[in-house]
Amino acid sequence: MVKDIIQVNNLQVWFPVRRGFVESLTSKEQMFVKAVDGVSFNIKEREIFCLVGESGCGKTTTGKAILRLVEPTGGTVKYAGVGLTPAMIKQAASEAVGKKHITKQEAEKNITEGAVSVRVLAKDKMKLLRQKMQIIFQDPYESLNPKQSIYDIVAEPLVVNNLGANESEREKRVQKALDDAGLRPPKDFMWRYPHEVSGGQRQRVGIAGALVLQPAFLVADEPVSMLDVSIRSEILKLMLDLREKKGLTYLFITHDLSVAYVFSDRIGIMYLGKIVELGPTEEVIKGPRHPYTKALISVVPKPDPRMKTDKIILKGERPDPAHIPPGCRFHPRCPFAMEQCKVAEPKPMFVSQEHWVSCWLESGEGKA
Amino acid sequence: MALLEVSGLKTYFKTQEGTLKAVDGIDFNLEKGQAMGLAGESGCGKTTAALSIMKLLPANGYIAGGSINFMGQDMSQVTGDKLRAIRWRDISIIFQGAMNALNPVKRVGDQITEPILLHEKVEEEVAVKRVRELFELVGINPNRIKEYPHEFSGGMRQRVMIAMALACRPKLVICDEPTTALDVMIQAQILQLLKNLQQELELAMIIISHDLSVLAETCELLSIMYAGKIVERSTAVEVFANPQHPYTKGLIGAFPNIKGERRMPQSIAGNPPNLIHAPKGCRFAERCLVAQDVCKVEEPPLVEVLPGHFAACHFVKERR
Numbered sequence: 003m004v005k006d007i008i009q010v011n012n013l014q015v016w017f018p019v020r021r022g023f024v025e026s027l028t029s030k031e032q033m034f035v036k037a038v039d040g041v042s043f044n045i046k047e048r049e050i051f052c053l054v055g056e057s058g059c060g061k062t063t064t065g066k067a068i069l070r071l072v073e074p075t076g077g078t079v080k081y082a083g084v085g086l087t088p089a090m091i092k093q094a095a096s097e098a099v100g101k102k103h104i105t106k107q108e109a110e111k112n113i114t115e116g117a118v119s120v121r122v123l124a125k126d127k128m129k130l131l132r133q134k135m136q137i138i139f140q141d142p143y144e145s146l147n148p149k150q151s152i153y154d155i156v157a158e159p160l161v162v163n164n165l166g167a168n169e170s171e172r173e174k175r176v177q178k179a180l181d182d183a184g185l186r187p188p189k190d191f192m193w194r195y196p197h198e199v200s201g202g203q204r205q206r207v208g209i210a211g212a213l214v215l216q217p218a219f220l221v222a223d224e225p226v227s228m229l230d231v232s233i234r235s236e237i238l239k240l241m242l243d244l245r246e247k248k249g250l251t252y253l254f255i256t257h258d259l260s261v262a263y264v265f266s267d268r269i270g271i272m273y274l275g276k277i278v279e280l281g282p283t284e285e286v287i288k289g290p291r292h293p294y295t296k297a298l299i300s301v302v303p304k305p306d307p308r309m310k311t312d313k314i315i316l317k318g319e320r321p322d323p324a325h326i327p328p329g330c331r332f333h334p335r336c337p338f339a340m341e342q343c344k345v346a347e348p349k350p351m352f353v354s355q356e357h358w359v360s361c362w363l364e365s366g367e368g369k370a
Numbered sequence: 371m372a373l374l375e376v377s378g379l380k381t382y383f384k385t386q387e388g389t390l391k392a393v394d395g396i397d398f399n400l401e402k403g404q405a406m407g408l409a410g411e412s413g414c415g416k417t418t419a420a421l422s423i424m425k426l427l428p429a430n431g432y433i434a435g436g437s438i439n440f441m442g443q444d445m446s447q448v449t450g451d452k453l454r455a456i457r458w459r460d461i462s463i464i465f466q467g468a469m470n471a472l473n474p475v476k477r478v479g480d481q482i483t484e485p486i487l488l489h490e491k492v493e494e495e496v497a498v499k500r501v502r503e504l505f506e507l508v509g510i511n512p513n514r515i516k517e518y519p520h521e522f523s524g525g526m527r528q529r530v531m532i533a534m535a536l537a538c539r540p541k542l543v544i545c546d547e548p549t550t551a552l553d554v555m556i557q558a559q560i561l562q563l564l565k566n567l568q569q570e571l572e573l574a575m576i577i578i579s580h581d582l583s584v585l586a587e588t589c590e591l592l593s594i595m596y597a598g599k600i601v602e603r604s605t606a607v608e609v610f611a612n613p614q615h616p617y618t619k620g621l622i623g624a625f626p627n628i629k630g631e632r633r634m635p636q637s638i639a640g641n642p643p644n645l646i647h648a649p650k651g652c653r654f655a656e657r658c659l660v661a662q663d664v665c666k667v668e669e670p671p672l673v674e675v676l677p678g679h680f681a682a683c684h685f686v687k688e689r690r
């Protein structure tokens with residue numbers, strides 16, 4: 003059986019809304035922006051799992067919360083300790099108990115399952131774990147420091163983690179990473195600055211920076227949306243190659259369903275902090291069940307004027323995550339909303355072995 | 371006579387390294403009520419072409435040749451007050467990232483009445499009334515004219531910008547990447563709005579985008595630009611059904627199609643050439659899969675391949 007490398011269970015990231023002085027005196031209820039509000043999924047080893055949704059649906063926050071670049075406020079994230087020895091896990095767990103982050107039972111459970119609960123891991127152990135979990139950012143024009151050479155950018159993670167015995171060993175690792183990212187020969191690129199290379203090459207530098215620590219799991223946050231269409235598939239192919247060669251697992255975050263369609267193994271559709279539909283890519287795109295998924299698929303522009311399809315254009319924009327509607331959170335924009343949808347939140351229902359959807363229209367086929 | 375006739379347009383920039391030939395000889399015509407898409411990779415000169423029509427080039431840019439004829443006037447002769455009168459009243463432009471172009475400390479309504487009052491001698495009440503109509507036209511509640519830009523979401527701000535571009539009832543609207551910064555759902559709303567407006571008001575439109583699929587949904591005509599030149603031009607249906615130039619074929623192949631079979635699209639290897647030292651022959655030769663020796667020496671002319679379908683490649687057959 004294929005191992006799960008990432009298990010996310012009921013993940014929550016709530017940001018408190020800042021209150022003015024007077025408001026805090028009148029002791030109004032503290033409000034939260036519920037960016038991620040109970041998200042559960044798992045990613046198998048060597049799988050590409052894709053989160054799709056409109057901006058502000060919480061997909062980036064989910065990715066960051068898994069790496070603890072933002073602190074989750076609830077739920078669990080587990081990383082099957084491929085990169086960490088059992089001793090390391092044990093020590094991390096006992097420290098967490100010491101600091102009263104978790105109870106002893108929870109700690110024991112963590113160790114027996116052979117997984118590390120990312121959410122309760124002490125900060126310094128998280129740093130170790132992050133060597134195995136890296137992120138590729140969206141905009142290669144903004145995420146690279148213009149004053150650093152490509153060598154410095156790629157070597158930075160080694161410096162931060164105190165890896166590589168001496169400069170020449172570091173250089174070797176940087177060269178290897180650049181070579182893996184398709185910047186060949188590495189010596190030609192190492193001493194250049196970001197402005198001296200093209201957009202596609204910049205994104206390759208970003209990928210090299212993630213690869214230099216030899217991670218097992220990568221979060222790719224819209225890695226191609228800032229690039230010209232003509233070079234997008236080059237970067238996607240590079241990522242597929244890396245999976246073949248290095249056995250990488252990806253969490254791929256995008257708003258572009260057509261990219262998700264050709265690239266990922268499974269898709270999760272997010273709306274307002276929750277996954278509303280999840281399943282194998284082909285099944286979700288060819289047989290969507292949730293009205294939101296159907297609408298999203300219908301509005302993807304087709305690269306052919308002869309193809310005329312009926313579009314389901316949703317009215318208005320997504321509601322504010324500080325004021326999530328009661329019942330099904332999609333009901334104010336849903337063309338099929340019923341009375342029930344306004345009152346109660348639908349539970350996930352399996353429609354096939356691996357494909358589930360949260361919608362009242364799909365009720366009664368077995369609970370997830 | 372066509373509404374807009376661009377022939378042999380050359381727009382160059384003076385830079386420290388030499389003259390950058392951003393647009394190097396392009397021709398097209400646009401009739402009243404037609405929408406044309408201008409597609410190409412970033413840096414191919416599509417925005418520069420649009421700025422040349424509006425005469426909005428930055429200080430180091432200049433028109434080095436060719437002519438732009440708008441409603442029978444030679445735009446090179448139009449300057450000063452005359453030019454100011456044409457802008458906005460006859461041609462208006464929606465810039466890239468336009469929703470960030472609104473003045474944050476002025477009410478949106480006031481920002482739209484300003485050009486109306488400047489261009490037409492009307493009372494303020496008349497202008498305000500028109501703004502309310504415009505808001506209704508682009509699908510915003512007219513009561514929101516008193517609000518400030520920060521009270522609008524990205525898609526709504528883009529609608530405000532469209533309303534602003536339409537304020538003086540122009541005949542030609544240029545949209546530079548109108549939906550690039552927007553979500554898919556909002557993109558669909560805006561594209562539908564642009565299409566409806568174009569048909570209702572008989573607007574001529576030039577839509578600039580790197581995204582062929584956006585143009586496929588909105589435009590009747592399509593021109594493909596590469597490195598400062600138009601390499602293929604025809605109706606959108608024709609270009610997609612029967613692409614002639616290898617670059618066009620590459621671009622179309624680079625799009626993943628959600629309705630088609632599931633396979634990784636092909637990319638076009640390499641980068642566009644440096645336009646300060648543009649290559650001698652065909653500019654696409656270096657990246658072209660079918661390039662021969664002749665392509666590196668001789669530049670192919672834009673010839674009519676099929677009725678109304680032009681392409682610039684050595685390996686297309688000219689129609690007789």
